Amino acid sequence: MVGAFALHRALIDALVRRNAIKDSRVEAAFRAIPRHLFLPDVPLAEVYRNEAIPTKIVDGEAVSSSSQPEIMATMLEQLALEPGQRVLEIGAGTGYNAALMTHLVADTGTLISMDVDTDLVDGARAHLAAAGIEHVRVVLGDGGLGCPDGAPYDRIILTVGAWDIAPAWLEQLRPGGRLVLPLTVGGSQKSVAFVRIADHLVSASVTDCAFMSLRGAFAGPPTRVVLGDTPDLRLHVRDPAAVDAAAAYDLLKSAATDLPTGVHVIGGELYGGLVLWIALREPGFCWLEAIGPQADARPVPPLFALAGKYRSAAGVFGAGSAGFYMRPPGDRIPGGPEAEPRPFELYVRGFGEGAETARRLCEHAEAWDAAGRRGTAGLRIRALPIATGHVPAAGEHVIEKRWTRLVLDWPGQAGRGGSRST
Ligand SMILES: C[S@@+](CC[C@H](N)C(=O)[O-])C[C@H]1O[C@@H](n2cnc3c(N)ncnc32)[C@H](O)[C@@H]1O
Missing domain, CATH: 3.40.50.150 (Vaccinia Virus protein VP39)
Structure with a gap:
């Protein structure tokens, strides 16, 4: 031993x-x-793996x-x-x-x-x-x-x-x-x-x-909508009170259409980059996640996973339609933090009426790619007390929280118009 x-x-x-x-x-x-x-x-063998250990x-x-x-x-x-x-x-x-x-x-x-x-x-x-x-x-x-x-x-x-x-x-x-x-x-x-x-x-x-969330009086606002009769499938949205959980669950179990975006990526670029890009531009930005041993059997498009116990995908949810980024249909999701980054063609899985949401996600992927795939590298964040006014300059994005206004930009990278969100 x-x-x-x-x-x-x-x-x-x-x-x-x-x-x-x-x-x-x-x-x-x-x-x-x-x-x-x-x-x-x-x-000991678990202690000395490069992994988080729940206690x-x-x-x-x-x-x-x-x-x-x-x-x-x-x-x-x-x-x-x-x-x-x-x-x-x-x-x-x-x-x-x-x-x-x-x-x-x-x-x-x-x-x-x-x-x-x-x-x-x-x-x-x-x-x-x-x-x-x-x-x-x-x-x-x-x-x-x-x-x-x-x-x-x-x-x-x-x-x-x-x-x-x-x-x-x-x-x-x-x-x-x-x-x-x-x-x-x-x-x-x-x-x-x-x-x-x-x-x-x-x-x-x-x-x-990716850390667990702060508890207590300074915790963030609720985001979770439980779908179905077990808590292992969840949608995270900005306004969970506005979501009809039963209708959302039915929507995600309905027939879906998969669209290729033509953009090739690795998982890390998506989490740090395209996810931020759509979150800054789409009020219906959401995560869909499944936890526990049944995670692979849940209707979460294959994007991010931890071997057999966690699966999640980012996208946009609205009444009657939803779309999520995913790997090519049938592709294997590499598991574990040591997995080699492997490029894949990004797809979008669309659910519900029309294909408008899915098409928009394809357009976002193309626009993010054309704008130089902005992500965590080169990102600057300024945090101002919320009472401090700030008029966004070209290329700046403002996120308003409860106590703080975050101003995001990429100094040294060409700007393409600002935005304001929460
Ligand atoms: C990922 S663990 C921290 C790991 C730790 N630094 C270590 O080396 O083992 C996160 C911790 O934050 C604590 N926590 C959550 N909300 C908190 C709060 N409002 N104030 C202080 N600690 C909090 C949790 O109880 C939990 O123990």
Whole structure:
């Protein structure tokens, strides 16, 4: 049997080899702190896969997990920690990320990590103690309020997905400090490293990610419509109250038409790029997802999947018609985070009256392609307090949230007209 030491080393070696860890200080932190001390009940072979591991499930839904090591490394690099800094983490979970951060801020740094459930806080404290790490304060509370008694912070990191930027995070960050968080930006999540400049934030780097959502008073608005009689098939829309779930389910079980777009893509380009493109332009933007062992048998067009337990597709939903992007009919969906990106011709599956929605999705794919396939690379996000007015310039897109106005642009790439959405 291969022991923890060898498995740990093999995982970090693999992450370094594939350039998922680039910074030697982040590499040293990962080498110094073994993940299994934070997942004591998980078999070692699972612990040392480059995958997220759910650690707390409520009503069939994971509400806490140890994040995928690769995205943890990316976010730690975005956070750019220095010895001696004051750091707030929202989403203590197992305590593993906090432990990695103590290595980076060293003995002179200060680290507070928050979580909303007593059992998770107790668990994180116990794991940190087992790893011999003493200088992390694990605090029970809603991270949406931050932790005022440790402020101002040089760095704030969320390891849980936010829909908006809560006012406390900006207020408790010192000018010039960094906020790194998974943020919903037009239909998908981006891990954004923001730098505070006076009363607003400007992104220093943006990358794609997929985290579970923040709970509590600062959670985003509901999006989910359950279709059918089990909760494993869901439509996510901007206004779930406006959707007739039974009619939507019937629509998705009806005969469909598949149209080729003529555009060849890889999955990552879609999640970071075309999904954002349609979310910024289509009020009926939606995700359709199926979870659990029956996922492959549900009427979700094949676009994204995790071997036999998750399937999702992005598209547009309206009364009486819907359309989704998908892989060519009959194509295999590569599973798992290690899967090689393989180009495929993008198709659209249309349901319901006329083919108008499906045709529009084809046109969007062509327009996105013709505009240089804008996506996460080169994207700049400015986050302004909502009360700050902003008239979008050519090429800027504005997304209005509850507390924040996000202004998106691609400096250095030619603009094609702006937009405003929520
Ligand atoms: C992906 S896990 C974090 C993983 C963790 N950093 C680790 O290394 O194990 C997300 C965590 O965010 C926590 N969370 C959700 N909403 C929260 C909130 N409002 N305030 C603080 N923590 C929250 C969840 O309970 C969960 O433990």
